[in-house]
Amino acid sequence: MSVLLVPRNLVIAAVVLLLAFLPPYASLTGNAFLVTLFTRISILALAATSLNLILGYGGMVSFGHSVYLGIGGYAVGILTFEGVRSGFVQWPVGIAVCALFALIVGALSLRTRGVYFIMITLAFAQLIYYFGVGLDRYGGDDGLSISLRSSFAGLLDLSNRMVFYYLCLALLLGAIYLTWRLVNSRFGLVLQGARSNDRRMRAIGFPTFRYRLTAFVISGALCGLAGALLANHTGFISPATMHWTRSGDLIVMVVLGGMASLFGPLLGAVALLTLEEALPVLIRAVASPLFGDAAVRIAEYWQIVLGPLFLLVVLFARGGIDGLLRGARRA
């Protein structure tokens, strides 16, 4: 029993409980923004969880993962625009297109290694980014507003903020469960073996290419689901969702939280997105006694703190937040 009560598990339990009881708390205090923020966090954590499957467990650094957010989002946006509002159609279409796209990209790019892999995944993402810019009928560069959320035939009312939040949270936890089942299965062990030593895995008879490709497709499909959620959440989709810096954000979440850690991407997403909200407030609080009224202006430049923070994580906290928590257990 006491094994379960290590700091790492306590923190994860605290975060999950926080997520579970957030809406009642928010409605008690009347802070609707909290629910909006944490819906976004859950969705991006889902995307980061999908990236973690290939980045953390498979060792494949996909630098174009936001393209699946975009494809999933455009599936919802375009189908709504064309009059198909049912989520039973929109979401599976988004997931299927993402899976198909991941299959093509994976089949071509998994032949390359290292930095070439990083760049070829980026190239395919840029390809779709510019395809989105060229989608004249669907807003092109300006994007497409989605006036109505996907409908689920009276089963789920997504326009209800609470229902939507709990759906996102449930899907996130489902994805983490799926990852847990996957990585502890024979499939997951082969995948992790290929990350450590691909040549040796092939020498003992595993066709690792197929395993890696399958993981790549699962990851793309999961991220497509996150994209469908994100488009519903913001009511808007544009090529900016697929910009390469967004892929960078996803990588940051995974590494910040802890690679190849089940709850790492969730911790990373919570940390990064709350930091984005909290840093301006923090800077203002620190700067106001020193600079008076100028503090508000100084707080606008919060990214000047965030950037070097990434560098510090890379240099001194390789395992991310999860690694730090694990370290605390050892001490």
Next chain:
Amino acid sequence: MLLLIEQCLNGLQFGLLLFLLAAGLTLVFGIMDLVNLAHGSLYMLGAYFAASFAALTDSFVLGVVLALLATLLVGMLMEVVALRRLYGRDHLDHVLGTFGLILFFNELVRVVWGPAGLSLPLPMWLVFPVELLPGLFYPAYRIAIIVTALLVALFLYVLVMRTRLGMLIRAGASNREMTGALGININLLFTLVFGLGAALAGLAGLMQAPILTVQIGMGENILILAFVVIIIGGIGSIRGAFIAAVLVGLIDTIGRAFLPDLLRLVFSSRVAATVAPAMSSMLIYLLMAAVLVLRPEGLFPVSSK
């Protein structure tokens, strides 16, 4: 026909600009094995420095020289403070660390120069059309860019292949430890190479500045193109970077110029006008994907490794 020649020149000019950016990137990549996403920030800084120094000294040439020196210094500072610690790390660490640097530099520029863009006016002696062929007029400034970039390419070739410093750079690239064991200060050498790459990026940025506006984030999209160039050319190969840069520049420019007319045969002109730029951008990435699938090490792989 004249239009075609003019667009080819534009493509060449853009390609050579890309080469300046890609040369620094491929040097750093090939020698230090460092993926530097913040290279685009140096491009941006070069443009900002040039715009401010030119306004300050009231001289275009002086502004350019000062801007080059400033970018060189910033690059060397960046290497010593941050990037040096990333050598020998995983590429993922490079991506993440330098991604953080992009945020930092974008914000720094916002603090120093404010959110509005700047412009770098051309001196009068560069604003006149040159008649290259009967009936074909071409702006002198664009010719100046082409000539400068070609001279820089020649300088790089001589520097890397014909001088002692270049020999040390090549030696450091093929075996870092052995070069160090022979008494060469590898750290200093790497800092110098990085500074050189930074100055080249700055040069590309400041030469582009009079054509486009100087703004935050201007280095981000062109940085990705520069990466495409070095991947197509083969990492570490300056010759490959040169050829790939010109190729990419030509495809991009000619695609933008002539695809609208081609598409207009099939679609309405409004559709053609929005789809064509997107399609020519897609062409570049298709080219890169094709190269990587067929020749995973690029067109001119550095064989010495």
